[in-house]
Amino acid sequence: GDSVTQMEGPVTLSEEAFLTINCTYTATGYPSLFWYVQYPGEGLQLLLKATKADDKGSNKGFEATYRKETTSFHLEKGSVQVSDSAVYFCALSDGTSGSRLTFGEGTQLTVNP
């Protein structure tokens, strides 16, 4: 079955540092890939997505490229802010059950001033 593996957290960075959160996946067919962000006590918000190989999703300074050859979708940001502190989830949808999502375990990011 489908699966998503994220780098283990927590990740702690200083403000303006470079961020990478690794995500790899296993899926049948050609899934779409997503990054969601969850702030404390809230639901998930879509951060970015990519629907086919070599697509780059980007939003709010974050970006991730859909790499079919390495089955990866790593999240990057060049300069993090304190307000980026949250839990980040990588997810995929293979379309076999509506738009059902398979999630990674999540990576807690803390950015210190």
Next chain:
Amino acid sequence: NAGVMQNPRHLVRRRGQEARLRCSPMKGHSHVYWYRQLPEEGLKFMVYLQKENIIDESGMPKERFSAEFPKEGPSILRIQQVVRGDSAAYFCASSPDQGAQETQYFGPGTRLLVL
């Protein structure tokens, strides 16, 4: 355009009681998904519904859990005879259509605590 709404936001139940969680999808969305997030874990799919139909319930526990999405009104996730292990955050999401490319929009969640 209001987002996905869930209520209650917090629910406390004693063992053996019933829990009813409600979800109103975004306007125009006819596809609803429920996910469960156990403490310190990611979200796990439970069930996928369209109006009046359960399409995929492969992630639902076989006993005590049920879901519906009636023609009128919100989707309901019902947990009978709750146990401590049911304590979790339950998230509802909706999408306007089906398919791998569709974005799901999440509600704020219901945090269930079973005493």
